[in-house]
Amino acid sequence: MRFLLAALLSVLLLAGSAWAAHVNVYWNVTYIEADRTGDTHRRLITVNNAYPIPPIHVTLGDTLYLHVHNMLDEPTSVHGHGLLMNGTNFMDGAGMVTQCGIPPGESFTYKYDIIQRGTFWIHGHYNHHNSDGLRTPLIVHDERQYDGEYLFFLEDWYKQSYHERLRITTGPGTVFPPPPTFPHALINGVKGELAKPIHFKKGKTYRIRLVNMAITEWFKFSITGHKLRVIEADSEYCDPLEVDGVDIGPAQRYSVLVTAHSDDQFNFNYNVTMYASFIPVKPGLNPRHYQGLVEYKKYAPLKKVAEPKRFVWAEDLNLSSLSGQKPLPVDRQIDLTLGGSPFANGQVLDIINNVTYAEPKMPTLYSALSLGKLAFNESLYGPQTHAIVLNHLEYLEVVLRNPNSLPHPIHIHGHVFQVVSSGPEEISPSLGVTEVEVQNSKEPVRNYTGRVPISRDTVVVPSGRYIKIRFRADNPGAWLLHCHMDIHMGMGMVMTFVEAPDVLQETQRIPRQMADFCRKLNIPIKGNGAGNQGFDLSGLSQPPKKVEIPS
Ligand SMILES: *[C@@H]1O[C@H](CO)[C@@H](O)[C@H](O)[C@H]1NC(C)=O
Ligand SMILES: *[C@@H]1O[C@H](CO)[C@@H](O)[C@H](O)[C@H]1NC(C)=O
Ligand SMILES: *[C@@H]1O[C@H](CO)[C@@H](O)[C@H](O)[C@H]1NC(C)=O
Ligand SMILES: *[C@@H]1O[C@H](CO)[C@@H](O)[C@H](O)[C@H]1NC(C)=O
Ligand SMILES: *[C@@H]1O[C@H](CO)[C@@H](O)[C@H](O)[C@H]1NC(C)=O
Ligand SMILES: *[C@@H]1O[C@H](CO)[C@@H](O)[C@H](O)[C@H]1NC(C)=O
Ligand SMILES: *[C@@H]1O[C@H](CO)[C@@H](O)[C@H](O)[C@H]1NC(C)=O
Ligand SMILES: [Cu+2]
Numbered sequence: 001m002r003f004l005l006a007a008l009l010s011v012l013l014l015a016g017s018a019w020a021a022h023v024n025v026y027w028n029v030t031y032i033e034a035d036r037t038g039d040t041h042r043r044l045i046t047v048n049n050a051y052p053i054p055p056i057h058v059t060l061g062d063t064l065y066l067h068v069h070n071m072l073d074e075p076t077s078v079h080g081h082g083l084l085m086n087g088t089n090f091m092d093g094a095g096m097v098t099q100c101g102i103p104p105g106e107s108f109t110y111k112y113d114i115i116q117r118g119t120f121w122i123h124g125h126y127n128h129h130n131s132d133g134l135r136t137p138l139i140v141h142d143e144r145q146y147d148g149e150y151l152f153f154l155e156d157w158y159k160q161s162y163h164e165r166l167r168i169t170t171g172p173g174t175v176f177p178p179p180p181t182f183p184h185a186l187i188n189g190v191k192g193e194l195a196k197p198i199h200f201k202k203g204k205t206y207r208i209r210l211v212n213m214a215i216t217e218w219f220k221f222s223i224t225g226h227k228l229r230v231i232e233a234d235s236e237y238c239d240p241l242e243v244d245g246v247d248i249g250p251a252q253r254y255s256v257l258v259t260a261h262s263d264d265q266f267n268f269n270y271n272v273t274m275y276a277s278f279i280p281v282k283p284g285l286n287p288r289h290y291q292g293l294v295e296y297k298k299y300a301p302l303k304k305v306a307e308p309k310r311f312v313w314a315e316d317l318n319l320s321s322l323s324g325q326k327p328l329p330v331d332r333q334i335d336l337t338l339g340g341s342p343f344a345n346g347q348v349l350d351i352i353n354n355v356t357y358a359e360p361k362m363p364t365l366y367s368a369l370s371l372g373k374l375a376f377n378e379s380l381y382g383p384q385t386h387a388i389v390l391n392h393l394e395y396l397e398v399v400l401r402n403p404n405s406l407p408h409p410i411h412i413h414g415h416v417f418q419v420v421s422s423g424p425e426e427i428s429p430s431l432g433v434t435e436v437e438v439q440n441s442k443e444p445v446r447n448y449t450g451r452v453p454i455s456r457d458t459v460v461v462p463s464g465r466y467i468k469i470r471f472r473a474d475n476p477g478a479w480l481l482h483c484h485m486d487i488h489m490g491m492g493m494v495m496t497f498v499e500a501p502d503v504l505q506e507t508q509r510i511p512r513q514m515a516d517f518c519r520k521l522n523i524p525i526k527g528n529g530a531g532n533q534g535f536d537l538s539g540l541s542q543p544p545k546k547v548e549i550p551s
Contacts, residue, residue, distance in 0.1 A: 075101020320450025
């Protein structure tokens with residue numbers, strides 16, 4: 001009832017303040033050869049032969065039609081990151097999960113009903129396409145208006161293509177950690193060193209949206225001499241939380257409010273700091289600082305500001321959602337242990353509960369739709385699809401355990417989850433132990449400290465910690481949960497929730513055009529993960545064998 005009222009209210013608000021529109025965006029997905037940074041000439045994937053891809057702006061209540069024309073020589077698909085796709089799982093764009101790719105030369109229109117507030121992004125979700133450049137922010141404007149708004153979208157950019165990096169990282173013959181490759185930072189599509197100024201007028205309040213679209217690296221953002229008030233994490237508004245800076249994991253978003261000083265005698269700097277995850281912290285090398293001007297007045301002197309003694313960063317457990325939603329109850333707890341391991345084939349791969357993900361022979365959603373009652377049998381999606389079937393409307397608590405040496409930004413499709421607590425995780429020596437990990441594993445258990453927990457779609461699980469998240473299975477579909485470091489995705493840190501296949505079968509159908517795409521690509525649309533009928537899983541390759549490291 002409360003929800004209905006809120007929904008009604010927002011419809012009225014919208015009717016009063018804006019006009020729900022049909023927004024059409026045309027994307028020719030293309031390869032180009034380009035050098036984005038001065039020493040990284042390579043092929044990349046972009047839109048309409050230009051880069052950066054212009055951010056997409058819509059207003060709450062709009063319908064966005066994203067017309068994707070595939071001009072590559074391989075299939076592609078795109079994903080609206082953070083959009084819940086409630087009732088339209090087939091539009092989620094996860095390659096070989098909710099669709100066969102759009103074949104070369106074909107077009108497909110993704111329809112997004114813009115019913116969520118906040119900051120999102122749209123990116124390729126087929127093979128290497130996100131990593132090689134296919135990504136841009138999706139900004140939803142709503143009734144909240146400030147004196148001004150700035151957007152920062154942050155990326156890391158490498159000399160090597162995704163496939164080269166994956167080969168170096170996984171082997172065979174890999175040494176761990178792999179040789180350091182330090183990327184460039186891109187700030188709003190241009191090299192970090194060239195970060196553009198932003199302009200403040202005295203006394204005004206600005207909303208700054210931050211989107212980390214990096215494929216591997218962490219960013220921190222702060223403004224010297226100014227406090228930030230966090231008001232949004234991913235797509236959820238929260239009680240304003242005053243901090244000195246925000247630390248943004250790959251795929252996460254924040255909005256912060258900044259109130260300008262009451263005089264304009266001085267200019268300041270904003271800081272964007274990029275931390276490379278695979279390289280030890282070393283002054284001058286890692287992290288790297290980039291600065292841009294916060295200009296109050298042209299030629300005003302730059303104010304020297306001493307850093308706060310104790311720099312306060314935004315933390316999930318301190319954020320309190322404006323939804324007012326208390327912690328959800330728990331019907332079932334699912335433990336997921338994240339990690340990496342050497343395998344007998346000579347590769348280093350990533351795992352969740354010892355399984356390294358590999359794509360099934362047909363999209364998991366289409367299996368769930370066509371298997372009838374067998375859709376509840378998790379094995380039938382294929383051993384490496386790592387499917388867990390959820391019952392309609394059950395309440396879940398997932399414990400994300402990270403006993404290894406790197407943090408992982410874990411993203412779920414089709415949901416936001418509450419971040420309720422964090423605690424120490426027993427360290428596993430599999431790929432080396434770091435100081436940070438040891439330190440983290442000594443920190444005590446912490447619960448959320450706000451009025452209520454925050455919900456978001458991507459959470460960073462630090463090394464040597466576990467994080468508990470909660471959500472309700474109220475969105476039937478096949479939804480991925482995966483690490484958003486693309487290399488880790490490629491190495492197999494991915495699994496699938498098959499949510500309420502019975503309800504799914506009653507309510508959703510494969511769009512005809514998508515079925516045609518599968519036919520064109522010789523991919524079945526009925527059957528199990530092997531593309532066969534019934535219990536026959538022949539044709540799937542055997543999962544590689546882990547090598548046990550003596551401890
Ligand atoms: C996409 O490519 C087609 C065919 O080359 C061209 O006619 C069309 O104008 C392009 N669209 C955009 C938005 O660039
Ligand atoms: C901001 O950048 C300056 C100059 O690089 C640096 O000294 C300072 O520590 C940075 N502050 C933060 C919070 O990163
Ligand atoms: C977050 O909560 C912790 C524990 O209550 C506290 O130490 C820290 O200062 C808080 N941070 C912010 C930004 O409020
Ligand atoms: C993973 O495999 C190891 C042995 O290699 C075993 O000790 C552990 O319990 C397994 N973990 C899970 C979550 O199945
Ligand atoms: C965290 O919450 C759990 C469950 O509500 C409770 O059992 C535990 O004592 C709390 N721990 C801390 C450190 O607050
Ligand atoms: C999806 O829509 C149903 C029906 O309106 C609603 O009950 C459910 O909470 C929604 N789920 C999500 C994840 O938005
Ligand atoms: C589920 O499928 C597997 C794989 O074919 C089969 O071995 C198993 O018997 C099935 N389980 C049930 C309960 O049908
Ligand atoms: Cu990861």
